[in-house]
Amino acid sequence: MKCCTHICVGVLCCLVLAGCSTEKLRIKAGTELGSSVVTDVIGGGFIMPEWLPAHNVEFSGGVKYTNERKTNVFLENSIRMPVERLKIQVINKFQYNKYFAWTIDEYLFFSRLQAVISRFDAALGLSFRTIVQNKSFQETIFEPFNVQYDVGVYIFPVENRVWNVRLGISNYDMFITERMEQFLLSLKSEYHVSEQIGVFASLFLRSAGNFNLSASYYSLYSHIGVRCIIF
Amino acid sequence: MYNFLKKGGLIIVAFSFFACSDGDMLGFFVSQSGGVDNRTEYSLLQNSETGVQIFTTESETYTLCLVGDTHIGNAENILKMEQIVRDSVMAIIILGDISTGKESDMLIAADFVNNSPTPVVTLIGNHDLFFNGWELFKKLFGSSVFYFEVHTPSAKDLHICLDSGNGMLGKKQYDWLQNVLKTKRGTYRHCVVYTHVNLFRTNHSQLGSANMPLEETYQLMHLLSSNHVNFVFMGHDHYREELTQNQVRYITLDALSNEKITQPSYVILSVNEAIHYQFEDL
Numbered sequence: 001m002k003c004c005t006h007i008c009v010g011v012l013c014c015l016v017l018a019g020c021s022t023e024k025l026r027i028k029a030g031t032e033l034g035s036s037v038v039t040d041v042i043g044g045g046f047i048m049p050e051w052l053p054a055h056n057v058e059f060s061g062g063v064k065y066t067n068e069r070k071t072n073v074f075l076e077n078s079i080r081m082p083v084e085r086l087k088i089q090v091i092n093k094f095q096y097n098k099y100f101a102w103t104i105d106e107y108l109f110f111s112r113l114q115a116v117i118s119r120f121d122a123a124l125g126l127s128f129r130t131i132v133q134n135k136s137f138q139e140t141i142f143e144p145f146n147v148q149y150d151v152g153v154y155i156f157p158v159e160n161r162v163w164n165v166r167l168g169i170s171n172y173d174m175f176i177t178e179r180m181e182q183f184l185l186s187l188k189s190e191y192h193v194s195e196q197i198g199v200f201a202s203l204f205l206r207s208a209g210n211f212n213l214s215a216s217y218y219s220l221y222s223h224i225g226v227r228c229i230i231f
Numbered sequence: 232m233y234n235f236l237k238k239g240g241l242i243i244v245a246f247s248f249f250a251c252s253d254g255d256m257l258g259f260f261v262s263q264s265g266g267v268d269n270r271t272e273y274s275l276l277q278n279s280e281t282g283v284q285i286f287t288t289e290s291e292t293y294t295l296c297l298v299g300d301t302h303i304g305n306a307e308n309i310l311k312m313e314q315i316v317r318d319s320v321m322a323i324i325i326l327g328d329i330s331t332g333k334e335s336d337m338l339i340a341a342d343f344v345n346n347s348p349t350p351v352v353t354l355i356g357n358h359d360l361f362f363n364g365w366e367l368f369k370k371l372f373g374s375s376v377f378y379f380e381v382h383t384p385s386a387k388d389l390h391i392c393l394d395s396g397n398g399m400l401g402k403k404q405y406d407w408l409q410n411v412l413k414t415k416r417g418t419y420r421h422c423v424v425y426t427h428v429n430l431f432r433t434n435h436s437q438l439g440s441a442n443m444p445l446e447e448t449y450q451l452m453h454l455l456s457s458n459h460v461n462f463v464f465m466g467h468d469h470y471r472e473e474l475t476q477n478q479v480r481y482i483t484l485d486a487l488s489n490e491k492i493t494q495p496s497y498v499i500l501s502v503n504e505a506i507h508y509q510f511e512d513l
Contacts, residue, residue: 102453181441209398
């Protein structure tokens with residue numbers, strides 16, 4: 001487990017160094033505040049380096065720690081393929097979540113196709129989850145083929161706006177990858193202070209028991225932070 | 232592309248609404264049954280008035296019959312099963328989704344429970360909450376969060392029944408469960424937990440059947456394993472599954488209803504110094 005964390009953190013550091021060397025590095029950092037049925041007050045922070053080695057290729061990663069005694073680490077790569085007006089991306093992600101309080105380790109592989117056009121974006125993919133409790137690797141629980149989705153609409157067309165707001169529905173965010181029915185409603189906004197610096201604020205509402213159950217509130221949390229181009 | 236995504240999304244939503252037939256559309260957006268915290272509050276108050284149900288046996292071995300989703304509307308399968316197990320089990324435990332949720336079907340289910348010669352213990356399921364079903368459920372079946380004991384000449388076992396009809400336990404129920412396990416578990420030989428919604432999504436037998444949120448699942452797994460719970464029996468998925476995690480056995484039952492997803496079956500649980508279970512096809 002420690003080995004896995006070290007590898008992920010190591011690769012994140014490599015991303016930063018690679019970004020420095022090729023002058024294509026962005027960093028996103030922020031705080032998470034919220035509340036859930038399981039944890040009354042959630043507080044934590046995250047950092048996400050993004051490296052663009054070529055025009056249509058991006059590598060990114062992220063680490064988040066919250067007072068739920070939970071650490072999330074992910075590595076992601078995306079390849080852009082513009083098709084006429086559509087901007088299509090193929091995104092592959094590996095995520096490792098460690099729940100210290102409950103001695104649970106979770107490994108996820110998540111692959112998705114994302115399309116952006118004008119004011120709309122949508123993503124559809126599959127994730128594969130492995131759950132290990134108390135390092136008991138001979139008894140892992142494997143959850144294959146979870147459908148992941150994300151659909152959003154913006155106030156303005158996505159391109160070159162000083163600010164924009166997106167309303168979305170999905171079953172994942174950068175650090176949480178839920179099962180198909182556990183969706184998140186999100187309101188995300190971003191403001192570009194300058195070419196180098198932007199600020200963002202997002203609000204997420206998570207519910208339980210959607211679709212075939214009786215829906216009820218599960219969690220509300222926010223992300224507030226800064227995105228800046230380092231080099 | 233946009234049209235494809237739009238149509239695809241609509242198809243997924245439509246399938247999910249009807250993952251189990253007779254769905255409650257309003258329930259998709261908001262819980263009509265006051266939420267799990269309200270049901271827990273009512274149940275704990277009710278439990279304090281009625282006391283703990285105790286089954287006593289002269290034998291060192293006892294058997295229970297566990298039944299997954301019965302979806303009574305047509306009670307044919309459960310009547311057939313009851314006749315088979317009548318003389319050999321101490322009680323029948325229905326793991327939620329007793330009926331389709333419609334009032335007429337709930338009354339048929341209550342008729343079975345009240346007139347069965349074998350005692351019947353009922354858990355609440357998501358279908359039982361449809362159409363504001365909690366109001367009728369509590370009148371017909373009572374508490375949705377409780378435990379019962381089985382006493383043999385030399386031991387006593389703890390059987391805990393949870394309310395996961397909303398796809399979550401909620402804070403009040405979790406706190407209650409934690410307190411029961413921390414204060415009482417040590418005085419019992421075995422501990423078995425029953426819940427309607429299955430914890431893991433290892434198959435896709437039903438699109439849109441839904442599970443509990445991940446953090447709540449993991450929190451519950453930790454609580455169960457750290458308090459040496461022996462077995463967790465679940466329904467909801469209509470698909471048989473047997474998993475072990477950190478010495479806790481997680482068993483999902485087939486449905487007993489005639490929905491042709493799997494062969495209707497039930498489980499015979501035999502308890503003495505060890506616990507054995509066996510699936511029996513109907």
